[in-house]
Ligand SMILES: Nc1ncnc2c1ncn2[C@@H]1O[C@H](COP(=O)(O)OP(=O)(O)OP(=O)(O)O)[C@@H](O)[C@H]1O
């Protein structure tokens with residue numbers, strides 16, 4: 432099967448500074464791929480490059496067989512930005528309905544998406560009155576409503592309680608089992624454990640790609656947090 436995402440030699444400059452220094456990545460269709468790394472390491476920039484909204488200095492990003500950002504991809508990618516981007520003066524259901532209408536989808540898709548993010552009881556609330564975590568879940572509902580082939584989620588579980596986080600991760604795996612590829616950023620290592628593949632970046636450089644088990648084995652640690660630190664130190668020493 433073709434790779435869902437192929438990145439080769441990706442270089443990105445932002446604000447006159449190099450922030451991605453030549454990343455390579457191949458991600459399989461139907462996988463949950465976690466992008467992990469400290470704040471400012473380039474996670475959002477990498478996600479933006481995959482979505483096709485980031486100016487790229489060098490390298491290629493191929494998504495579902497097409498150049499990132501090209502027309503055939505528009506209806507096939509769902510993107511949840513790090514800062515929720517929904518209409519504050521509309522209700523949850525109005526926001527999701529709006530995104531659904533762009534894809535000519537009806538009420539059942541809207542209800543399913545709202546239900547999946549646990550907002551069924553708040554569907555009629557104006558989103559600006561929601562809590563931070565609820566607001567971010569409303570944004571997630573808009574990203575998933577069209578059942579895209581690739582979901583790009585930038586820290587979707589920030590501000591969620593452990594129970595909700597658990598439910599959202601179970602939902603991501605359900606989607607992946609149905610063939611959706613999920614590229615998700617996080618800086619929480621316990622979430623990294625739930626990814627099929629991990630991409631560890633630090634200061635715009637790829638530290639490691641592989642399964643959580645492979646990462647732990649390579650670092651010789653039982654714990655992912657520790658494994659990450661070990662790889663960082665090894666990288667600095669090299
Ligand atoms: N709009 C921008 N203009 C200039 N530089 C930027 C801009 N956005 C991000 N950067 C810089 O690019 C680098 C990578 O930022 P990015 O947002 O990709 O990091 P991140 O890993 O997503 O961080 P976080 O975990 O805080 O979300 C950082 O050095 C950041 O300061």
Ligand SMILES: [Mg+2]
Pocket residue numbers: 474475476513585
């Ligand atoms: Mg970010």
